[in-house]
Amino acid sequence: MTVLVDDPLIASMSIRRTLPVHESSRRLRELYRECPRVYGVAVMGDLSRRRWWPLAEVLTTDRLGRMYETALAESGGPAAVTQQLAATFAHVVVGRVIPLLVLEGRAWDTGPENLWVHVDSEGAIDWVGVADPTLRALPDDPVFDGRAAVVDDGIVALPSEAALTTWVAHRSHRALAPLFGRLAAVSGGAMPVAAMWHAVGVAAVGAATRIPVLAGTSEVVSMRRAQAVLDALVGFGAPVRGSRAAHRGEALA
Template sequence: LTEALTTDRLQAMFDLAAEETDSPTAVAQQLAATLAHVVVGRVIPLLVLEARAWDTGLENLWVHVDSEGAIDWVGVVDPTLRAVPEDPFFDGRGAVRLANPARDGIVALPSEAALTTWIAHRSHRALAPLFTKLAAVSGGAMSVASMWHVVGTAVVSAATQVPLLAGSSELVSMQRSQAVLDAFVGFGLPVRGTSRIAAGKVLLN
């Protein structure tokens, strides 16, 4: 994904999409939503279901773009998961600190709050330069602040769908996803827009 910053890949994606519509704003919104989904939207289901997450940092995400310029699949360079000390993986293993991340593929963070803050931090560091470049290639058709509103929507949308599809706790899904949004807000990011998007009764963007 780092190539989006060092090459004209994002410009090419914007130009291809712009050929199908007269609205550069709509294209910018579509690309912002795609980037938000790739970076943070895809990890939210794992977070709300299992309190686990992979690294959403820019250098850890690998994307494949099809012939039409659309991202069709995403992978990670380092699949090591971050979890909480209470994760079932650590049951009966003694001190969590004895775990070997390289061998086990999982490492415990101090708490759930640390996990959600880490996700927001790594996602922020990934999305900030991408959004800055998207604003440039789109000629300012969409503000960076509006792109962060899209991130909030992506988090809420993913967290809302998981309980419906997996039969998991809606309350836990809400709490964990809102903790990520709280962390984004703590970093000064406007992920909670003034306009509310209907996304369930307890999940608010």
């Protein structure tokens, strides 16, 4: 039997106006009701900002350095910690938006100035929020229902699936490229940047594989959309389909 968990952070949200992102996030949370923060995002205007911080702070403060040192004190070595952090950020930026993209043909903005992260009492990231709740969607999204394809209610249509997946890739690349560069510097090159991008590919394919199982939707559509995002990232110079050797860090040898 599926257990509905009453998450206190979700329960404390004060939603004054229900937008498409709220509805989409609710549907995503219902895919895994035992752990409602696994899918969907919070809207920053709906909650207090205790334990929340902008993802962009990784680039302007010593926050990433502190995260790295804390994890290093609890683990086996620099390469493992760097891989763990790269996978975390890949999930925050790409791994979380892919479920909405493949399930509903929608996406929130994954750009660096839009994403916030929530941390638990030990400083580990456990949820993601957006400052701007506007979604991008396919032109046949049910919300439009014959109206103009661009409407002022928290959702904007892009002309095609290719346009939507390219937009997601572009915004995600803007967030992750400087972040991975910063992680490489903080870790002293413990993991190649190419291997960090490979973690993005793993996050995207993993999400695209799980969602059809949970939602009972098309595996073909899911993988097509996820692969289109990865194709666009490759076009932007991100080696998301890196070799196994690079993923293990053997490129350092």
